[in-house]
Amino acid sequence: MDDKLMLMIPGPTPVPEQVLLAMAKHPIGHRSGDFSKVMAEVTENLKWLHQTTGDVMMLTVSGTGAVEAAIVNVLSPGDRVLVGANGKFGERWAEVSQAYGLAVETITAAWGQPLDPEQFRATLEADTEKTIKAVIITHSETSTGVLNDLETINRHVKAHGEALIIVDAVTSLGAINLPIDQWGLDVVASGSQKGYMIPPGLGFVSVSARAWDAYKTAKLPRFYLDLGKYRKDAAKNTTPFTPPVNLIVGLQVALRMMQAEGLESIFARHQRMMQATRSAIKALNLPLFAPDVAASPAITSVAPLAPLDSEQIRSLLRKRFDIAMAGGQDHLKGKIFRIGHLGFVCDRDILAAIAALEATLLELEYGGFIPGSGVAAAAKVLTQSR
Ligand SMILES: Cc1ncc(COP(=O)(O)O)c(C=O)c1O
Numbered sequence: 001m002d003d004k005l006m007l008m009i010p011g012p013t014p015v016p017e018q019v020l021l022a023m024a025k026h027p028i029g030h031r032s033g034d035f036s037k038v039m040a041e042v043t044e045n046l047k048w049l050h051q052t053t054g055d056v057m058m059l060t061v062s063g064t065g066a067v068e069a070a071i072v073n074v075l076s077p078g079d080r081v082l083v084g085a086n087g088k089f090g091e092r093w094a095e096v097s098q099a100y101g102l103a104v105e106t107i108t109a110a111w112g113q114p115l116d117p118e119q120f121r122a123t124l125e126a127d128t129e130k131t132i133k134a135v136i137i138t139h140s141e142t143s144t145g146v147l148n149d150l151e152t153i154n155r156h157v158k159a160h161g162e163a164l165i166i167v168d169a170v171t172s173l174g175a176i177n178l179p180i181d182q183w184g185l186d187v188v189a190s191g192s193q194k195g196y197m198i199p200p201g202l203g204f205v206s207v208s209a210r211a212w213d214a215y216k217t218a219k220l221p222r223f224y225l226d227l228g229k230y231r232k233d234a235a236k237n238t239t240p241f242t243p244p245v246n247l248i249v250g251l252q253v254a255l256r257m258m259q260a261e262g263l264e265s266i267f268a269r270h271q272r273m274m275q276a277t278r279s280a281i282k283a284l285n286l287p288l289f290a291p292d293v294a295a296s297p298a299i300t301s302v303a304p305l306a307p308l309d310s311e312q313i314r315s316l317l318r319k320r321f322d323i324a325m326a327g328g329q330d331h332l333k334g335k336i337f338r339i340g341h342l343g344f345v346c347d348r349d350i351l352a353a354i355a356a357l358e359a360t361l362l363e364l365e366y367g368g369f370i371p372g373s374g375v376a377a378a379a380k381v382l383t384q385s386r
Pocket of ligand 1: 010011062063064065089138140141142143168169170171191
């Protein structure tokens with residue numbers, strides 16, 4: 001059946017109908033009074049979502065553009081940066097930093113394992129000359145489904161006293177508690193196609209007072225990504241360049257929906273989705289790629305063993321049920337598949353996805369589970385945590 005695609009990938013994520021309808025109108029002029037009103041509301045509500053009284057800027061970029069904006073606005077050529085790399089995205093921030101001529105040091109962990117905060121503590125403590133200017137951490141590492149212990153790493157950064165912390169919150173913002181002001185996170189970047197429940201096209205960057213101080217002396221080249229321009233214009237409820245007005249109108253509706261649900265409930269819902277999914281995968285006797293202690297509430301990675309083939313599972317899920325799950329990236333291609341449960345996702349989606357996965361496994365003649373056990377395990381978690 002056509003036109004019944006169910007997205008269970010970690011972005012783009014499903015978009016609520018009321019958001020789609022809001023976006024389906026003619027674009028309004030971005031210098032109009034009507035658009036200024038939308039901007040005023042959205043800017044305020046973004047602060048609520050980001051748990052900050054500081055600035056949250058909207059840029060017409062994807063998540064990568066938002067992180068690049070974070071880097072170029074607070075650093076200068078040759079600055080020493082410490083980058084946490086335990087997956088594709090952490091590695092990308094090391095590459096971006098190198099491209100801009102920063103002195104990059106990585107702290108790594110195997111893909112599928114969390115970063116070790118102790119390694120950050122040791123390196124930061126050893127830096128008595130205070131040469132480390134920034135620490136860049138991917139909170140939810142989407143390529144593996146690992147949630148890094150940002151809170152502890154950030155505590156070590158704060159103890160250092162000089163370094164800023166830059167956070168890739170692309171698959172954590174709006175899904176996982178990230179109290180920007182309370183933790184004192186300096187620059188936090190995210191993207192619209194994830195927890196925000198709208199399509200791709202907008203990047204968000206929050207900036208602390210300390211980071212604005214660094215901005216004043218930062219010398220990396222910037223023009224389109226110059227956050228100062230966005231800050232100045234946001235104060236007048238406008239944007240420096242033509243924004244994707246329809247996306248922002250959609251965001252206005254999505255943020256109202258999030259406010260109605262409440263932050264605590266949103267985070268609890270993502271926890272439940274994760275627990276139900278992981279419980280089902282365990283019941284199906286399929287190996288989980290990320291350990292329980294470092295599992296991302298946004299995404300669950302599964303590493304089926306031979307003769308099962310994750311690409312075959314994904315392609316059958318798509319063919320028979322029109323359910324899209326994500327594959328592995330880079331060296332994990334063909335080795336894992338990833339179930340996104342991020343944004344506009346509810347109990348029904350998890351139950352449907354697990355039931356379809358079971359049917360797929362049966363078609364592939366995988367005899368390692370009792371039919372119905374995955375659905376039963378997910379249903380149990382969902383019922384008990386209601
Ligand atoms: C954690 C993380 N960081 C960065 C990105 C890059 O975002 P984009 O593809 O929107 O540039 C993604 C995309 O999935 C992501 O999950």
